[in-house]
Amino acid sequence: MDATAWVERYRTAWETADTDLLLTLFTEDASYRSDPFEEPHVGHDGIRAYWDGVTSQQRDARVSMGRPFVDGDRVAVEWWTKMVSEGEEVTLPGCLLLRFDADGRCSDLREYWNFAPGLREPFQNWGD
Numbered sequence: 001m002d003a004t005a006w007v008e009r010y011r012t013a014w015e016t017a018d019t020d021l022l023l024t025l026f027t028e029d030a031s032y033r034s035d036p037f038e039e040p041h042v043g044h045d046g047i048r049a050y051w052d053g054v055t056s057q058q059r060d061a062r063v064s065m066g067r068p069f070v071d072g073d074r075v076a077v078e079w080w081t082k083m084v085s086e087g088e089e090v091t092l093p094g095c096l097l098l099r100f101d102a103d104g105r106c107s108d109l110r111e112y113w114n115f116a117p118g119l120r121e122p123f124q125n126w127g128d
Contacts, residue, residue, distance in 0.1 A: 026107070074097070
C-alpha cells in the first residue's frame with residue numbers, strides 16, 4: 001500500500017470509527033504513540049483499546065489529510081479534524097509521523113496535535 005492510500009484509509013477509519021479497518025493499517029506489534037508524554041499503545045490490542053476509547057467520545061468527525069511527505073520508509077502527513085468531542089464542537093489539527101514495514105503497514109506512529117474549541121477552517125495552503 002502506498003502512503004496516499006494508507007492515509008486515505010486512516011481518514012476513513014477515523015470518520016467512521018472503524019477500529020477493524022484501522023487495525024489493517026498496522027503491523028501486529030505496532031507502536032501507536034498518541035501523546036509524546038505517555039507510553040505508546042502497543043500491538044493490535046493496545047491500539048484497539050486506545051482507538052475505541054477516543055472514538056467513542058467523538059461524533060461527526062470530518063477529517064482532512066494533507067499530502068504525505070515520503071522519505072524511504074518514513075512518512076509525515078498533516079491532518080485537520082472538526083468534530084463533536086464530549087458534546088462540544090472542536091477543531092483538532094495535527095501531524096502523523098509514520099514508519100512503514102515492507103508490506104505497507106505502519107509499524108510506528110507518533111502523532112502531535114492541538115485542540116481548540118469551535119469549528120475552524122484550515123489556514124491558507126494547509127496540507128501542501
